[in-house]
Every structure is written in C-alpha cells, then in structure tokens.
Amino acid sequence: MSKKVHFFDFSTKRILSNDLSILDSDRLRLLYYGLVLSFFTLFILLADVLYQHHTILSIIIGVLFVASAMLFKFLTYKPRWTVISHLILIVGTLANLANIFIAIQNVNVVTVEAIIMILLFSFYMLGQRFGLIYSLVNIIPVVTLFILQYNNDYIIDLKPEIVDESTTIIGVFASFILIIFIHSHFYSAFIRTIKELKETSDKQSGLNVEFEKAIEKAQKSGEAKSDFLSTMSHEIRTPLNAVIGMSDLLITGNPRADQVENLEVLKFSAGNLLSIVNDVLDFNKIESGKLIFENIKFNLVELMQNICGGQMMTAQTKGLLFKLDVDNTLSKKMVFGDPTRITQIVFNLVSNAIKFTAEGNILVRVTCIEDRNNRVNVSFSVKDTGIGIEQDRLDMIFEPFIQESISTTRQYGGTGLGLAIVKRLLELQGFKIKAISKPGVGSEFSFNMEFPVSIEVYAGSTHHNQPQWIAENSETLSAIRMLIVEDNPVNVILMKKLLSKWNIVPSIAENGERAVELVQYGNFDIILMDLQMPVMNGFDAAIEIRKMSNPQKSDIPIIALTASALFDIRERVQESGMNDYVSKPFKPNELFEKIQTLVAKLPAAATLKYSDSPVTPQ
Incomplete structure (x- = not known):
C-alpha cells in the first residue's frame, strides 16, 4: 500500500496490488474516482459562485477544489488511503462548518447532504470509531446552530451570502451523485467480499477434506510402517534366534578348539546383525514418540x-x-x-x-x-x-x-x-x-x-554367576509340564535342545488353536507362547485360555516369546492375559529365570494335580 509511483503517473494500476483485500482495493478506487468526480463538480461550483460574486463561498469552494487536486496527486504518488481519508474528512468538515457558520449562516439541503456524505465516507473508509468521531464533529455544531437561531443568539458581523437556485441545484445534484457513488461502490465491494468469503470457505472445505484424507493416508502409512517393521523384525529375528541359540548350545557342548573359534565367529556375526536390527527398531520407536521410560529401583x-x-x-x-x-x-x-x-x-x-x-x-x-x-x-x-x-x-x-x-x-x-x-x-x-x-x-x-x-x-548383589546358577537348579524344573506353542520347526528343535539341558520334556503345539485344545484336555504348569502364528495367534490363544472355566487351567502362567517390533507389545501381552514376555533372540538365562519365578508362584501341589491325564510330548 506504500508502493511509490512516478509523479506524473495517474493510473490506478500502480496504486493497486494483488496482496490487497477486496475492501482495501475498493477504498482506493473510491478515493481515486471520488476525487476525480469532486474535482470536476467543485470546478463547476467554483465557476458558478465566482460568477455570482460570492466571496466567502468562492474561497471555501476554491480551497476544496485545490485540496481535491492535491489529494488526488498524493493518492497516485503514495497510495496511503487512511491518511488521505483523514485529510479529506478534516478539510470537508472545516469547509462545511465555515459554510454553515460564516458563508450562509444557515442549514440548507446542500449542507445536510454534505454532512450525510461525510458520515458515510468516514464510516466506510475508516471504520466505526472514526465514523462516530467525524459524525459528532459535524452534527453537534449543526444542532448548536439550530439552538442559537431558535433563541436568536447567533449574530455575527458578516452578512450571509444568498445563493440562487442554480447553485443549489448543482450542489444537490453533485451531492446525490457522490452519495450514490459511495453507496454503490461499497455495496459492490460488500457483495464481492461475500462471494470471496464463500469461495474461500468452499476452498477451505475442500482443503479440509483433502487434509483429512492426508491424515488418514498418513495414519495408514504409519500402520503399514509399523506392520512392516513388525513383520521384518519377526522374519529377521526368528532365524537369528535359531542361529544364536544353536551357537550357544554348541559352545556349551564341549566342542573342539577349532570349532569353538568358528562358533564364536558365528555368534559374534549374528550378534552384530541383531544389534543393527535393534538399532533401527529402537530409533523408529524413539522417533514415533511411543517410547515409555520406566521408574524402578536399582544400584x-x-x-x-x-x-x-x-x-x-x-x-x-x-x-x-x-x-x-x-x-x-x-x-x-x-x-x-x-x-x-x-x-x-x-x-x-x-x-x-x-x-x-x-x-x-x-x-x-x-x-x-x-x-x-x-x-x-x-x-x-x-x-x-x-x-x-x-x-x-x-x-x-x-x-x-x-x-x-x-x-x-x-x-x-x-x-x-x-x-x-x-x-x-x-x-x-x-x-x-x-x-x-x-x-x-x-x-x-x-x-x-x-x-x-x-x-x-x-x-x-545376591545374584551368582547365572550359568552356574542354572546348572545347580536345573533339577528343580525337571518335573515341570511345559507347553511350547511355536510354528517354526527350527525354533522347536532349538527349544527342545535347550530345555533338555534343564531336564524338561515339553509338549508342542504348532498354532494357537491347537494350544487351546491341548490346555483344555491336558495339564500344564507353564506355557511358552509364540505370538505370530497361523490359524490362531498367541494373543487370541491366551485370551481363550484365560476364559476357561477351570481356574487351574485359566490361571496357567504364560510367557510370550516374540520377535515382533511392535511398540505396544508389552501392553498387548498384558491385555491378552499373559504373565510376561521374552524377546527373540532370547538369552537362556533370562528365560530360565522367568520360568523359575512364575513356577515358584504356583501352589505347592500344582505340578502334581493332573498326573492322571498326561499329554504325550510331540
């Protein structure tokens, strides 16, 4: 709006810009065309009053004529419409008051129209506050004049100038034209503003729909990413579980010296791969904002x-x-x-x-x-x-x-x-x-x-060396009846070999549905439950087991064995009724400790109660 133009450039193109609102653009146009119309109207009035030898009116209209020309050039040079509007209203108010109190010393139809024009212009151009101010500045003196004339108190030395009907007709006609122009101009701006608001509202509604679709797409993308990570985690960590687990078993099986070195290299490489997978999953969990910090006691x-x-x-x-x-x-x-x-x-x-x-x-x-x-x-x-x-x-x-x-x-x-x-x-x-x-x-x-x-x-610390602790206490698990729910045959072999070192002979279920059947008709002290399986997954199987009417079956301890990277895995495990979970590849010591802890919480005779209906290991 402060854009400068050449001094001799009188075009509206240079004073209007695309960043202006409809209302501001119309205000500038009103000033531009209004000043042009006022300039020619005042020229005619000035010629008329000069011809009639009205000195005071000639001075007033002459000042207005010169002011309109100067303000028009100011507008085309520096289009600061607020400043120009104030100047127009100040000059117009002073001229109108001089006309009423000095020149004609009365209020006629022309002065009334001039006041109405000032009121409209001030409200439309400058808003409510300045509209009220300029309205009061013009109305209060007129009311004061009426009161003074009523009491015959208004007397000045100057003789009022009497204008003929031709001057009145020109003034009335010019005032009507300017009033109509102001009204029609702002009505047009009002209608265009409403249309623009409706178009903007329609566009906003469209954008909202697109935004909602984008949010939905992003949510689906996030879910797909989570599912992809979970699947890839499961598919990578499952074989890693077998590689690391078998390496541990072979290392503890008294291998030859040359085999020990090879097994250590194998275990080290698998560990490096697992570390890379864990880093990627951990970073994704952190960036998703779903990481929860624990607050537990430790030294x-x-x-x-x-x-x-x-x-x-x-x-x-x-x-x-x-x-x-x-x-x-x-x-x-x-x-x-x-x-x-x-x-x-x-x-x-x-x-x-x-x-x-x-x-x-x-x-x-x-x-x-x-x-x-x-x-x-x-x-x-x-x-x-x-x-x-x-x-x-x-x-x-x-x-x-x-x-x-x-x-x-x-x-x-x-x-x-x-x-x-x-x-x-x-x-x-x-x-x-x-x-x-x-x-x-x-x-x-x-x-x-x-x-x-x-x-x-x-x-x-009260913990001893963990491998030695397991060796010393492995006999305490020999009587445990364990069900392993696992669909991967390699992991089944690994679990059997690992559990054989703890003197445990487990039963095997290849999916969750089979696990529910075995629990229904058999007797177990603990269940190791894989989570991602065909037919029925581990979560659903755990829920079905917890629904069983026999409390000694529905309360069987369940440890989830998961290779999943889902962020809410712990919550889902708890919601499904499982007691604990171990991530694959798991550490044998960690699994042993969790089994020992959960079995120790069972009633003293729990592991012997159902000895009359054993389930044959598979």
Whole structure:
C-alpha cells in the first residue's frame, strides 16, 4: 500500500496490488474516482459562485477544489488511503462548518447532504470509531446552530451570502451523485467480499477434506510402517534366534578348539546383525514418540559393572586398557530411573569408543557431582584415545545414519544410529549429551543425569554367576509340564535342545488353536507362547485360555516369546492375559529365570494335580 509511483503517473494500476483485500482495493478506487468526480463538480461550483460574486463561498469552494487536486496527486504518488481519508474528512468538515457558520449562516439541503456524505465516507473508509468521531464533529455544531437561531443568539458581523437556485441545484445534484457513488461502490465491494468469503470457505472445505484424507493416508502409512517393521523384525529375528541359540548350545557342548573359534565367529556375526536390527527398531520407536521410560529401583554401581563387564573383555581382545571408575558415594545408594535406557546409552558410547580406538585406553567415569537428601546429580563420561572427530562435524555425528566420514563408515561399519539413539534418549528425559574431540587424540562424551534416591540402603548383589546358577537348579524344573506353542520347526528343535539341558520334556503345539485344545484336555504348569502364528495367534490363544472355566487351567502362567517390533507389545501381552514376555533372540538365562519365578508362584501341589491325564510330548 506504500508502493511509490512516478509523479506524473495517474493510473490506478500502480496504486493497486494483488496482496490487497477486496475492501482495501475498493477504498482506493473510491478515493481515486471520488476525487476525480469532486474535482470536476467543485470546478463547476467554483465557476458558478465566482460568477455570482460570492466571496466567502468562492474561497471555501476554491480551497476544496485545490485540496481535491492535491489529494488526488498524493493518492497516485503514495497510495496511503487512511491518511488521505483523514485529510479529506478534516478539510470537508472545516469547509462545511465555515459554510454553515460564516458563508450562509444557515442549514440548507446542500449542507445536510454534505454532512450525510461525510458520515458515510468516514464510516466506510475508516471504520466505526472514526465514523462516530467525524459524525459528532459535524452534527453537534449543526444542532448548536439550530439552538442559537431558535433563541436568536447567533449574530455575527458578516452578512450571509444568498445563493440562487442554480447553485443549489448543482450542489444537490453533485451531492446525490457522490452519495450514490459511495453507496454503490461499497455495496459492490460488500457483495464481492461475500462471494470471496464463500469461495474461500468452499476452498477451505475442500482443503479440509483433502487434509483429512492426508491424515488418514498418513495414519495408514504409519500402520503399514509399523506392520512392516513388525513383520521384518519377526522374519529377521526368528532365524537369528535359531542361529544364536544353536551357537550357544554348541559352545556349551564341549566342542573342539577349532570349532569353538568358528562358533564364536558365528555368534559374534549374528550378534552384530541383531544389534543393527535393534538399532533401527529402537530409533523408529524413539522417533514415533511411543517410547515409555520406566521408574524402578536399582544400584548405579552394580548397573555400571554389568554394562562394562562384557565390554572390558572386548577391549582387552583389542589390546586396549579399559578402566571403570565409579564414585564410592554411589555404592550404597538405591536410585530410581530406567536402567534399561541407561544401559543402552552407556553401552552405545562404550561400544563406539572401543570400535574407533585402535590403541591406548578407554575410561568410563561416573561421578556424583551433587548429593542432596533425596536426589543425586550424576555425571557420566566415556573417554577414549581413538581416531577423534573434526570440530565442524561434532554436531553431525548425532544425526541418524551419519558417521564422521564415508571412509569411517567403510572402515568401521555400523549404521550410524548409536549416537543418534543416545542423543534422543537423553533429550526425551530432559538431558543433553556433550562431546569433546580432537582428530588423532581421542574423544570424550559426557552427560549429567539426576536421580531420586530411595531410603533403602543397597546391601550388595545376591545374584551368582547365572550359568552356574542354572546348572545347580536345573533339577528343580525337571518335573515341570511345559507347553511350547511355536510354528517354526527350527525354533522347536532349538527349544527342545535347550530345555533338555534343564531336564524338561515339553509338549508342542504348532498354532494357537491347537494350544487351546491341548490346555483344555491336558495339564500344564507353564506355557511358552509364540505370538505370530497361523490359524490362531498367541494373543487370541491366551485370551481363550484365560476364559476357561477351570481356574487351574485359566490361571496357567504364560510367557510370550516374540520377535515382533511392535511398540505396544508389552501392553498387548498384558491385555491378552499373559504373565510376561521374552524377546527373540532370547538369552537362556533370562528365560530360565522367568520360568523359575512364575513356577515358584504356583501352589505347592500344582505340578502334581493332573498326573492322571498326561499329554504325550510331540
């Protein structure tokens, strides 16, 4: 609206622009054509009053004539319609008052029309507030004049000028033309505005429909992505379960020395593949916003020892010196937090440090930097003497699927998701990761976390070496009647071999429907339930079992064995009535502990109650 034009350019094209609303465009047009019409009307009136030798009227109309010309040029030079509107109203009001109080000293039809014109113009051009102001400024003096004349109090020295009928006719006609022009112009603008609003509303409705379709499409796309990840996870992790499981069984079966090395390579490669799959799934879970943090009690010192225990051996095989330094003030404290996510964060940082360090040392330090009565602020730091990172790439390495350079990816491998996962996990909890690095010298990654402290004092770990614990207690599971619901024959073989080491001979059901039949007519102490199966899946099978009228059948402990990547898997397992779940590929020790825990909760004679109707293992 402030667009400048050439001084001698009188066209409306330069003062109007596409970004103006219909109303503002019509206001500019009204000013343009209204001023042109006023200019010619005032020229005729000026000639008429000059011919009649009306000095005061000639001065008033002359001022209006010159003002209309100047304001027209101002409009075409700088189209600031609000300023011009105010100037027109001020000049018009002063001229009208001078005409009423000085020139003719009366109110005739022309002055009334002039007041009406000022009222319309002020409301249409400047809105309600200024419309009221200019209306009062013009009406109050007229009413005052009427009162003074009624009381015969209005007397000035100047003799009023008497205009003839020709001047009155010209003034009345010109006023009517301007009033009609203002009304018709704004009525047209009003109609066009309504049409534009309707068109906009129709377009908005169309956009809303398209937006709803886009949302629905995005939801379907998200569901398809989730289903795809779940399917791919199941299809990749299921064979990995067999590879890792069989490798464990072969390693514990007293193989020859040359076979041990081959089996370790096989297990290591399978573990790397599983790590890549888990990274992709974990990152997708984080980005979807469906990650839920636990708040359970644990000892930070014990957790760090467990995290770094296996990593120390990996570092030693590379000839690296690995040191874990944990603040002694944390040794007796039990804190609340999510140990699984802390493990994931520290494990990724330590794994990176070992991966990118060819020689030297790895230092993991955990320091209590603030200890209050019920909270502790802990600093975690992982420092290495590895290849280091260029300063300008420190921020980039926290982006997904990005490593320090292409050569780094080729030389060291990996998905580039580890640090991205670390950063996202910390940010979701309100913490930040810091990185200090120098190429050829090494890197240090650090972050601070705050934990609520339990009033309970940590008494030390009561767990022994897990494989030895299993060996010592495997006889306690020999009498357990177990049903395995699994459609994959390779996994069935793996489970049978694994359970044989625990002196368990299981029954097998190839799908959920068969599992329900076996439970209905047989007797079991625990069920290991796969989730994705033909005929009937594990969720539906668990629901059917929980509906059974016999409480000793409906209350059978069920552990879900899942290779799925669904984000809500834990909730779905709980909703279907299952007691717990183990992710494939599972750790034998973890599965054994869960079985032992659930069976221990059964009544003392539960495993002997149905000995009169056994089910033959398949």
